[in-house]
Amino acid sequence: MPKREKITLLQKIAPNLKHLAKKKVLVACSGGPDSMTLLDILRTSKGQSIIVGHVNHQLRETAQRDEEIVKKYCKKHGITLEILTVDIKKEAKKTKTTVEECARNVRKKWLEEMRIKHHADIIATAHHSDDQAETVLYRITKWTGITGLVGIEWENGYYSRPLIWLTKSEILNYAKKNKIPYWHDETNDDTSIPRNMLRHEVLPRLQEINPEATQSIIRLSQSARELKMSFNTFFREALERKSFTLDWYHSLPLGFQHEFLRCLYELSNGSTHGLSTALMSELDRFLSTRTGGKKEIKKMKLEKKQWTVYLTIKKDY
Secondary structure (H helix, E strand, O other), X not given: OOHHHHHHHHHHOHHHHHHHOOOEEEEEOOOOHHHHHHHHXXXXXXXXXXXXXXXXOXXXXXHHHHHHHHHHHHHHHOOOEEEXXXXXXXXXXXXXXXXXXXXXXXXHHHHHHHHHHOOOOEEEOOOOHHHHHHHHHHHHHHOOOHHHHHOOOOEEOOEEOOOOOOOHHHHHHHHHHOOOOOOOOHHHHOOOOHHHHHHHHHHHHHHHHOOOHHHHHHHHHHHHHHHHHHHHHHOHHHHHHOEEEHHHHHHOXXXXXXXXXXXXXXXXXXXXXXXXXXXXXXXXXXXOOOOOEEEEEOOEEEEEEOOEEEEEEOOOO
16 A cells, blocks of 8 residues: 555544554454454554454354454454354344344443453444444434434444544555455345445435535534534533433423433433434423423433432443
């Protein structure tokens, strides 16, 4: 790879790499081009120590092939590797969830266990700007509030996405020129999966209208992120105190009320995943009266006492 081009690519993610300096990073690696590129960049940047976590979901006959790629790379470079093998289809039936949701839940729980086991500071994933555009579009089609347009945050809790400002083409180009081994996940070509349909059919059509459509969506997500940060700052005192009066809540404009509920839910559950319009309406109804009571949604527990509402986050045991 020409030196000038490599510097340009790394400069785009330099702030993210700097954030990881002197930290122990658990790299979530599937064996695809995105995560293998992330792994290679973190290995060669030498600003942090790394370990690798790979999940074999057993969804494809080629899943073992992907596992072997990650194994071979880690062995070659002396990197500690943890592997989870799980029958996701069987687990999804057991938990009565979709295969995609089950895979996400199992992966997230296991990565957190590995982070604790290895005393890692950060879990790094290989999400990039194309993923961001797809996520924003997907949320628009399902339902989202204004701050939901933030999409994938480059940093959230223990998670970091160092490649979030890179495009898929930049990642593929880097992998090719640096001879990074990877395999293509065939399920990514299945357009019956909504995200794949957005990637392969919708975004290309939008780019016919505006070649910079993806970048425009990214800028929209950045504007939404600025707004979300403003809301979080505005609600900081109540969030830190984990209590608020109903008088204060009802004095807020309607849009502010909904954003405050989003803040409470996200504080309790680590993300807004699962926060639907139905749940928002349920919370609205609960807070519309001064009658005492309790409301529990996932890890969030609200209790009304004498016109004050207290937030408790349920622990996992």
